[in-house]
Amino acid sequence: MTDQPPIGHLLDADVLGEAAASSKPGTAEYVLEAVDIHKRYGRNEVLRGVSFGVHRGDVKAVLGPSGSGKSTMLRCLALLEPVDAGEVRLEGRRIGVRETSGRLAALPERVLAKERSEIGMVFQRFNLFPHLTALGNVMIGLTEVRGKSKGEAREIAQTMLARVGLAQRASSYVSELSGGQQQRVAIARALVMNPKVMLFDEPTSALDPELVGEVLAVMEELAREGMTMVVVTHEIGFAKRVADRVIMIDAGAIIEDAPPDQFFGNPQQERTRKFLDAVQ
Amino acid sequence: MDFKPSVFFEALTSPAFIDGVKVTITLTVVAMAFGLALGLLIAILRSSPWAPVRTAAWAYIWIFRAIPTLVQLLFVWDGLPQLFPTFRGDWFSAFLAASIALSMNEAAYAAEVFRGGLLSIDEGQRLAARALGMSPARVFSKVIAPQLIRVTIPPLSNDFITMLKITSLASIISLQELLARTQTLVASTFRFVEYYSAAALYYLVVVSIFMIIQAQIERRFVWMSRPSAGMSAIGRVRQFAALR
Ligand SMILES: Nc1ncnc2c1ncn2[C@@H]1O[C@H](COP(=O)(O)OP(=O)(O)OP(=O)(O)O)[C@@H](O)[C@H]1O
Numbered sequence: 237m238t239d240q241p242p243i244g245h246l247l248d249a250d251v252l253g254e255a256a257a258s259s260k261p262g263t264a265e266y267v268l269e270a271v272d273i274h275k276r277y278g279r280n281e282v283l284r285g286v287s288f289g290v291h292r293g294d295v296k297a298v299l300g301p302s303g304s305g306k307s308t309m310l311r312c313l314a315l316l317e318p319v320d321a322g323e324v325r326l327e328g329r330r331i332g333v334r335e336t337s338g339r340l341a342a343l344p345e346r347v348l349a350k351e352r353s354e355i356g357m358v359f360q361r362f363n364l365f366p367h368l369t370a371l372g373n374v375m376i377g378l379t380e381v382r383g384k385s386k387g388e389a390r391e392i393a394q395t396m397l398a399r400v401g402l403a404q405r406a407s408s409y410v411s412e413l414s415g416g417q418q419q420r421v422a423i424a425r426a427l428v429m430n431p432k433v434m435l436f437d438e439p440t441s442a443l444d445p446e447l448v449g450e451v452l453a454v455m456e457e458l459a460r461e462g463m464t465m466v467v468v469t470h471e472i473g474f475a476k477r478v479a480d481r482v483i484m485i486d487a488g489a490i491i492e493d494a495p496p497d498q499f500f501g502n503p504q505q506e507r508t509r510k511f512l513d514a515v516q
Numbered sequence: 517m518d519f520k521p522s523v524f525f526e527a528l529t530s531p532a533f534i535d536g537v538k539v540t541i542t543l544t545v546v547a548m549a550f551g552l553a554l555g556l557l558i559a560i561l562r563s564s565p566w567a568p569v570r571t572a573a574w575a576y577i578w579i580f581r582a583i584p585t586l587v588q589l590l591f592v593w594d595g596l597p598q599l600f601p602t603f604r605g606d607w608f609s610a611f612l613a614a615s616i617a618l619s620m621n622e623a624a625y626a627a628e629v630f631r632g633g634l635l636s637i638d639e640g641q642r643l644a645a646r647a648l649g650m651s652p653a654r655v656f657s658k659v660i661a662p663q664l665i666r667v668t669i670p671p672l673s674n675d676f677i678t679m680l681k682i683t684s685l686a687s688i689i690s691l692q693e694l695l696a697r698t699q700t701l702v703a704s705t706f707r708f709v710e711y712y713s714a715a716a717l718y719y720l721v722v723v724s725i726f727m728i729i730q731a732q733i734e735r736r737f738v739w740m741s742r743p744s745a746g747m748s749a750i751g752r753v754r755q756f757a758a759l760r
Pocket residue numbers: 277280282300301302303304305306307308309
């Protein structure tokens with residue numbers, strides 16, 4: 237099966253319709269910002285004050301050893317888990333909490349859901365819905381969250397599937413797709429929501445080596461088209477080529493945050509150096 | 517050998533028998549419908565963040581699975597009127613009592629089936645649905661429920677067949693279902709074999725029709741573009757497993 241995609245124009249306004257046109261860029265310095273985020277599970281303090289910001293159109297690569305808190309950080313940024321302390325800011329606006337008469341409270345799940353739809357998330361194990369076709373997976377956010385009609389959603393989803401090179405697989409169920417195809421469907425599912433930022437949690441670590449390339453190609457095209465991205469990855473090559481900045485997380489804290497040439501060429505921290513030696 | 521085919525065929529076509537079958541089927545459907553709804557609720561409460569709620573749901577399952585169904589049936593029919601005078605009215609029919617007892621009993625079993633089904637669904641499914649921005653109700657109805665139905669069809673079909681058979685317990689509280697009708701006719705004719713054979717045949721036919729419906733439903737939950745022959749073979753094996 238050779239359906240290697242002519243990938244391109246993932247973010248064209250003609251795909252996303254008026255949704256893309258209406259989301260004017262904010263004036264805030266960062267699209268997504270973490271401010272001193274703390275998160276604990278029981279006694280285990282997983283995030284110990286994480287702060288960083290991502291400029292519009294930038295790609296932030298996140299590296300770090302297993303168990304350092306990378307996935308937890310992404311889940312907090314995507315509002316899938318409440319933070320214990322600190323702030324998540326989207327285009328300068330604090331999200332995930334509500335201020336009522338000077339006191340902060342967690343938002344009810346229904347309101348949180350609305351805010352989450354502004355942030356795209358791609359998981360290590362794809363997490364596609366097995367009871368839906370590729371097309372159904374890409375449509376479901378449009379019909380169930382954006383309130384679009386089936387017809388309109390189908391049209392948008394079909395175009396987006398074509399753009400990740402899967403026009404021919406629209407009616408395939410998840411179990412009939414390769415890992416690389418599944419991950420491209422997952423990216424399309426997130427993209428049709430026209431998110432302000434895309435978060436990727438090790439998007440290629442569950443793939444056979446020969447399938448990594450097709451997923452990275454889609455992500456590189458996305459980056460080229462100016463999508464703001466945070467990418468947890470062990471693909472050093474991808475980080476070097478695509479990232480504007482690289483972050484090193486260790487034991488729940490950012491220990492290094494630098495442009496790729498400096499990060500890989502001359503890391504400041506001993507632990508970063510050791511980690512890079514181990515993975516390269 | 518003393519078997520009169522004419523008596524057997526008379527039994528099969530007698531209006532009393534057919535009325536009994538109708539009661540049996542209606543009671544089965546009613547008890548399953550309420551039992552499944554209550555069972556799903558209890559399964560969800562089992563994973564409530566609130567400990568007393570979890571304990572109450574656990575206690576329900578514990579009690580209703582431990583006590584014999586016949587005891588539950590007699591308790592509702594004879595016990596409730598003693599405890600609460602409102603149940604002494606004519607409105608409290610044997611059918612109503614049997615519906616209450618059997619659906620509460622079924623709820624305990626269904627809750628465990630649903631709980632197992634919910635646990636079998638990958639946590640990533642809920643996570644991905646929430647990340648898209650789906651409300652909790654949509655996450656359940658559009659993502660969790662279809663997968664829950666698929667994995668629970670075989671065990672719940674088993675429950676359905678069991679229910680069809682244990683409705684015969686309600687003959688004890690004088691509900692005129694299939695077995696009670698049979699016994700009445702046997703008592704006046706002393707033709708045991710013909711009448712019991714006719715009743716058995718009715719149960720067999722109803723279960724067979726249900727198994728065909730089950731296979732149709734299962735086919736709709738095969739998530740492949742071209743369901744292969746292998747899958748329907750599995751479906752057949754499941755049907756036979758359900759017969760035991
Ligand atoms: N839901 C949870 N409940 C309890 N502990 C958790 C939970 N999720 C993560 N943890 C713990 O938090 C720590 C960080 O986990 P996390 O998955 O964020 O690490 P990671 O950097 O993504 O690792 P990996 O590279 O293996 O994916 C681990 O010690 C993990 O056991």
